[in-house]
Amino acid sequence: MEILGYLRPDGSVGIRNHILVxxxxxxxxxxxANIANQIPEAVALPNQHGCCQIGADHLQTIRTLIGFGKNPNVAAVLVVGLGCEGIPIRETAAEVAATGKPVEVLVIQEVGGTLKAETEGLRKISSLVRQVSHLQPEKVDISRLSLAIECGGSDFTSGLASNPAVGIAADLLVAAGGSVMLSETTEFIGAEHVLARRAKTPEVAEKLFKIVHDCEERAKFLNVDIRDGQPTPGNIAGGISSIEEKSLGCIYKAGHAPIEDVLQYGEAPQGKGLYIMDTPGQDIESITGMLAGGATIVIFTTGRGTPTGSPIAPVIKITANQKTFVMMEDNMDVDASPIITGKETIEEVGRRIFLEIIAVANGRRTKAESLGYREFGIYKIAPTY
Incomplete structure (x- = not known):
C-alpha cells in the first residue's frame, strides 16, 4: 500500500512540507511569529522556555526543539535566538542541519534589535522557501508513516469504543511495517502490568514499570496524590470513575502489537513497530514529545471534544460520543459513535480510521489544520532557576 510523501535528504519521509521557525x-x-506570519509556507513554534533551565530539564528542551526541526514534515528551518539564552543557538541549528535539510540562523543581539532582525529573518526565510519550493510528494510505501496516538477530554465512550477502534488502526499500520507511538505515562497507572505483558523483552517491561513508578514518585515528592488531578473533572463528569479505569481505556489505543521499546520524551525510535514514550498526561505536551520523536501524523480520541492541533503534523480527531460529534462537528473528523449504537463494529470503525489516516497522509486537511490550530508545549521536569 502506498501514500504520498516528501523524501528528505536523510531518507525519512514526511507528509507535510513546512518551513519551521x-x-x-x-x-x-x-x-x-512575526517572521512566520508573513510567509504562507512558514509556521513558528511558541516556545516559552529556553533560559534558566538546568540538568535534564535543559537537555529535554534542547532535544525537543531539535526533534521538531528534524521531523520529516519539516522541509527547512530558521532558528531564531536572542543571543544570551541557555539553549545553544548554533549547535541546535547544526543538529538539524545534519539531516541535510536547509537551515538558517538569526540572532537578535547580533543584528541590532528586533526591527533589523525581522528584515534579516525575512530575507533568510524567503531563501529557504525558494530552496524547497521544488519539492513534490512522491509515492512511498505506507511503512514510512509514523503515527502518534493520543486521547484527551475522555469520557465513558473513549475506553468502550473510540480507543479500541484506534487500536485496530494502529495494528493495521504496524502490520504494514509502520511505526506507532503510545504516550501519557500518567494514564498507564493501574494498567501498567497489562501493558507490560506485551513487552518484547523483560528489559522493555522493566523500563515500562520504571517510568510509571517514577511518575508516581514525582507526585509523592510534591506531597500530593496524583489522583487529585487524574481523572480530570471533565473525565469524571464524562463517566470515568478512577485513574485505573482511565488507564485501562487509554491502553486500548495501542492495539495488540508487541512493544519494541520505551522512549524518553522526544526520543526517536530506532526501528518499526509499537513504541511507548514517557510523557505526561497533558495532551499538548504529550503530542509535542511524540512529534519531537519523529511522528508525522496524530490520531486523537476525545469523548468530550477538543480542538487541539499541531504546528507541523495533521491531528485527526475521533469521538464515539454522538452528542459531541454533533455539537463539535467543526472540530471532529471521525464519528465512531456507531459502535455505541450498534450500527458498526469496533473492527469496522478501526478500518475506517485507518482509511482516514491514509487520506490525510495523502493530503486531506484535518479540521484542526484547516482552522489553523497549532498548539505546542514542552514538558518541564524541573523548576526554572
Whole structure:
C-alpha cells in the first residue's frame, strides 16, 4: 500500500512540507511569529522556555526543539535566538542541519534589535522557501508513516469504543511495517502490568514499570496524590470513575502489537513497530514529545471534544460520543459513535480510521489544520532557576 510523501535528504519521509521557525527562547518567540506570519509556507513554534533551565530539564528542551526541526514534515528551518539564552543557538541549528535539510540562523543581539532582525529573518526565510519550493510528494510505501496516538477530554465512550477502534488502526499500520507511538505515562497507572505483558523483552517491561513508578514518585515528592488531578473533572463528569479505569481505556489505543521499546520524551525510535514514550498526561505536551520523536501524523480520541492541533503534523480527531460529534462537528473528523449504537463494529470503525489516516497522509486537511490550530508545549521536569 502506498501514500504520498516528501523524501528528505536523510531518507525519512514526511507528509507535510513546512518551513519551521524555531525560537530558542521565549525572548525570541514574538519575533519568530512575526517572521512566520508573513510567509504562507512558514509556521513558528511558541516556545516559552529556553533560559534558566538546568540538568535534564535543559537537555529535554534542547532535544525537543531539535526533534521538531528534524521531523520529516519539516522541509527547512530558521532558528531564531536572542543571543544570551541557555539553549545553544548554533549547535541546535547544526543538529538539524545534519539531516541535510536547509537551515538558517538569526540572532537578535547580533543584528541590532528586533526591527533589523525581522528584515534579516525575512530575507533568510524567503531563501529557504525558494530552496524547497521544488519539492513534490512522491509515492512511498505506507511503512514510512509514523503515527502518534493520543486521547484527551475522555469520557465513558473513549475506553468502550473510540480507543479500541484506534487500536485496530494502529495494528493495521504496524502490520504494514509502520511505526506507532503510545504516550501519557500518567494514564498507564493501574494498567501498567497489562501493558507490560506485551513487552518484547523483560528489559522493555522493566523500563515500562520504571517510568510509571517514577511518575508516581514525582507526585509523592510534591506531597500530593496524583489522583487529585487524574481523572480530570471533565473525565469524571464524562463517566470515568478512577485513574485505573482511565488507564485501562487509554491502553486500548495501542492495539495488540508487541512493544519494541520505551522512549524518553522526544526520543526517536530506532526501528518499526509499537513504541511507548514517557510523557505526561497533558495532551499538548504529550503530542509535542511524540512529534519531537519523529511522528508525522496524530490520531486523537476525545469523548468530550477538543480542538487541539499541531504546528507541523495533521491531528485527526475521533469521538464515539454522538452528542459531541454533533455539537463539535467543526472540530471532529471521525464519528465512531456507531459502535455505541450498534450500527458498526469496533473492527469496522478501526478500518475506517485507518482509511482516514491514509487520506490525510495523502493530503486531506484535518479540521484542526484547516482552522489553523497549532498548539505546542514542552514538558518541564524541573523548576526554572
Amino acid at each position: 524555531i525560537p530558542t527562547s521565549v525572548c525570541a518567540s514574538t519575533l519568530a
